[in-house]
Amino acid sequence: MNKKIAIRAENLCKSFGDGDSLVEVIKNASFTINKGELIALIAPSGGGKTTLLMMIGCVEEPTSGKIRLGDETVYDDKWLTRETRKIRREKIGFIFQAHYLIPFLNIIDNLTLLPQANKIDEKTAKKKAEELLHYFGIADKAKAMPSQLSGGQNQRVAIARALVNNPQIILADEPTAALDMQRSVDVVKMLKQIAEEQEVAIIMVTHDDRMLPYCDRIMKIKNMATVFE
């Protein structure tokens, strides 16, 4: 078994409805993404990017196919575990278009929430969170509320949150959509650095072609299937 493989999808299909109202969104998508890779996922609006991301993220159940995350097959024409939420909690990190931090938790609590749900003791969780804040240059904001931080700072906290559970995979849904050009480049460079340093596979949905040069590979959805450029 190749220890470098983070995600392997085989003949992944997803359709909604049935009969005359059947809509196929993804059809026989097969791809492999290695640890340490930053992949740009591009497709026109309604092209199935979010659906693909949701399937890999164990949120949306595929219609058929096979998904392997690291050394664990999670889907083989059916979920192989009842606890898809646990897989997300332990193996996957999410980054959204906006930071979507929990507004009533301060920065450090936003970061330690997930580890504590994973039964990691508070002290260890806090240490990890502080390391990440230090890494992202916002260690002094630990006690601040998200509303007290700038958009760029909040997005860095959101990226730190995605990393806090030591995920194998990070799924980023247009993480630069709300940022200006310079900040967008900074974020993508940061993601690239994280992917390499932490051996994490990152799939980043983007509409911004200017971000593509910073990615390792570009995955396109064409005719409902995935192709690499």
Added chain:
Amino acid sequence: MIHLAKEDIRHTLGKFIVTAMGVGMLLGIVLIMIGVYRGMIVDAEVLLNDLNVDLWIVQEGTLGPFAEASRVHDDLQYTIRSFQGIEKSGIITFQNIQLPKKKSKIRVFAVGYDVYGSISPINPARLTSGRPLKTDHYEIVVTDKTGFSLHDKIQLGRNIYTVVGITHGTVSSGGDLLVYISIKDAQELQFSYSNKRIQTDRARGIVNRDTHMVNAVIATVLPGYDTETVARNIHKWQHKSVYTKDRQRAVLTKYVVEKASKQIGMFTAILVIVATIIISLIIYTMTLEKMKEISIMKLMGLPNSMIVRMIVEETLLLGILAFIFGNIFSHLIYSKFPKRVVLEIPDAWILFGVVVVASIAASFVGVKKVINADPASAIGG
């Protein structure tokens, strides 16, 4: 461990407290309603307890003066006194009268008793100033809420009465303020008529209307005698309805305050339901406001139990805080009510139990929303 409910409440503390205060006022009204009912029971029993007699002998077939009209001759007291087991007996009259005060009139419940008799309805513990009646004419003892002072003069019928005593906390079973007058004055007020009325009655052939009537004869039983047996004997030989203190109390609660208590009970139940619905709506709205965060938490993989716990804890805290505010509110305003409001700790604890159960029930709407929240909605803007 991060306490989501605590952090969320801290984030919107002002809003949460104001909401709890609003619901608390509603719960305060529930407490007041229960207090009004308790007050009615206490009021209903004031006279019964102050008299503290064992037997009430009333007109046959009636339930006694607390529930309906009853008339017996005043000399019946002497007959009753001769029964074996009777310690002492007395006579009593009840009537509603209007006391003139400045330009208005105050409705009061006048108790007439034998000033020279051995049974007095005036509880010395309630007499805050002055004295009980000493003569059997033109003296009156009033309760403080009538607003009269010692030595005030009050015109009643054709005579002027002097206030000789002031009592506190004395009301009739109907909640009217109590005053005490002598039996002779009471009979005159109740059974005497104007000269014109007497002339008319004579013209109709009605003569010598008997004014020596009272509403009840009351008696105490000697120690060692069974009250029920004595009551049965009196009923057997005198053809009068005889009630023990406990049966008279039952009459009071069953016939006098039963409907009122049902009415208040209905109001209380409706208010509790309304409070539950309001708490449900507040929690639903609070949950709706957090739907994006809830979807994100679910997407990140947080277990439902963690999010549900937040909702349930917030609802419970809202209910408990509202209960505390309700208690403060009710204790601040209860004395302003014209009738007696009795706030009892056991009632508050029962309401607390109801609030906890209602809060848990109310949290279901929020919990349902959490369980049905789609984590996928967190992605895609």
